[in-house]
Amino acid sequence: MKKLYRMLLAFAVACCVFVGINPAEAGMISLEDEIKMGRETAQSLEAKYGLSQDSYAQERVDRIGQRLAAVCGRNEISYSFKVLNCDEVNALACPGGFIYVFRGLLDYMPTDAELAGVLGHEVGHVAKKHTVNAIEKQMWTTLLLAVATRGQGLGLVQAAQAALFAGYSRTDERGADKEGVNNTIKAGFNPYAMLVTVQKLDDLSKQGGGASYGLFSSHPEPEERVKRVMKQLKSYNIHPDVAVTDDDYATVTEGSWSFNINQSIGNTKAKYRAYMLAGNLWTVRQRGTINPNYFVVYDNGSYAHIYYDDIQVLTLYNQDAGAFGSAGAYASACADMLRDWAAIANANDAKAKVAKDKKKK
Structure with a gap:
């Protein structure tokens, strides 16, 4: 057999x-x-x-x-x-x-x-x-x-x-x-x-x-x-946008709003941090209308996390702080900037929805 x-x-x-x-x-x-x-x-x-x-x-x-x-x-x-x-x-x-x-x-x-x-x-x-x-x-x-x-x-x-x-x-x-x-x-x-x-x-x-x-x-x-x-990523229409100057300087932008990252941390270059911030904010907006009050700061001393609900949006370090003196103080200012972004993003998404609805008709 x-x-x-x-x-x-x-x-x-x-x-x-x-x-x-x-x-x-x-x-x-x-x-x-x-x-x-x-x-x-x-x-x-x-x-x-x-x-x-x-x-x-x-x-x-x-x-x-x-x-x-x-x-x-x-x-x-x-x-x-x-x-x-x-x-x-x-x-x-x-x-x-x-x-x-x-x-x-x-x-x-x-x-x-x-x-x-x-x-x-x-x-x-x-x-x-x-x-x-x-x-x-x-x-x-x-x-x-x-x-x-x-x-x-x-x-x-x-x-x-x-x-x-x-x-x-x-x-x-x-x-x-x-x-x-x-x-x-x-x-x-x-x-x-x-x-x-x-x-x-x-x-x-x-x-x-x-x-x-x-x-x-x-x-x-x-x-x-x-x-x-x-x-491949272009097909997902990801916003905010990322403008890379070089490895150590990049800007996340949406309309009149911008956020600069000019510090590389360890093996994570500034441009990578910018892409991760932009991607995290895109993930936030996938949940619908953005509530600015959901941005919160967790200060750990030498670094601080900014969260939106359960999404870790950005981590900042004392190296980022400059005149703010500490990661926590700088993170609080950055959270305010992200709340400003939320208003712009909500307005842009509302306009996009209206345009999409009109196109369907």
């Missing part, structure tokens, strides 16, 4: 090749096989690096990841998100929904939005089955192995690990970037999350800090990658 099965499997695959059907399109790797090889690959990663013992970090990464998984369009698998105990700035997506970030990434991408950009990209790889498809496309060259094992494993764990460390094709990376933008926005994160993520990863790679696999394998040219993400 096993011999007959092997003969039939070989014949089926050979037929696919003969008539010009890509073996990947024949679904040679089942969902069960995908999950099996993903689980075993995940176990191998955990054995190699260990898991971070920081329970808050584990909970945070899983919470963000599950929000993204819920909107990715592939729900026949259960996703897991864990932190590996390694200082590398990296992340990996194993087949079957086993996704890992390295501990070093948490410091380099400190906000939930930035982590969402990374995880949204990795979820995109799983949702589009990039590793599975890559293995299936190569299976015709290893047909004898597939036949000899009757599809049980197919050397799949080894193949999955090899695929992860070999990197994705540039087409798959572009696809994962696109999915990352869509996933983050659908899940309610800052729309500029992916833009800031790809720019910061480009910064790191130029400094020689990137690994040769995971986030840094076979990615498209950085400049073209950023252009593609920006082009």
Whole structure:
């Protein structure tokens, strides 16, 4: 019986090749096989690096990841998100929904939005089955192995690990970037999350800090990658606008209102902070009419957060304060500026609604 099965499997695959059907399109790797090889690959990663013992970090990464998984369009698998105990700035997506970030990434991408950009990209790889498809496309060259094992494993764990460390094709990376933008926005994160993520990863790679696999394998040219993400974001009509003078000076604007950011904090350049502010304000306005009283300041001494309801809009530091003397005092003045923006944004949104209603008629 096993011999007959092997003969039939070989014949089926050979037929696919003969008539010009890509073996990947024949679904040679089942969902069960995908999950099996993903689980075993995940176990191998955990054995190699260990898991971070920081329970808050584990909970945070899983919470963000599950929000993204819920909107990715592939729900026949259960996703897991864990932190590996390694200082590398990296992340990996194993087949079957086993996704890992390295501990070093948490410091380099400190906000939930930035982590969402990374995880949204990795979820995109799983949702589009990039590793599975890559293995299936190569299976015709290893047909004898597939036949000899009757599809049980197919050397799949080894193949999955090899695929992860070999990197994705540039087409798959572009696809994962696109999915990352869509996933983050659908899940309610800052729309500029992916833009800031790809720019910061480009910064790191130029400094020689990137690994040769995971986030840094076979990615498209950085400049073209950023252009593609920006082009995709235009379809979302995000306001306020961001005007970038250089890495260390950018302005967020809407009509007559403007907000300047001229301080880079750590590895977060001023222009990234401006994009995150603009994206957070866009997220605020997605909830409808903006209530200026919802902007509140939480002063933590050396830094202060400005929130709108549960949305963290902006973090300010003593370096930002200038003549105000402290982050808290400056944040209070900035909250007033954001309340001014709310009035302008509400007026602009009301005008846009009237124009849209007239167009419908």
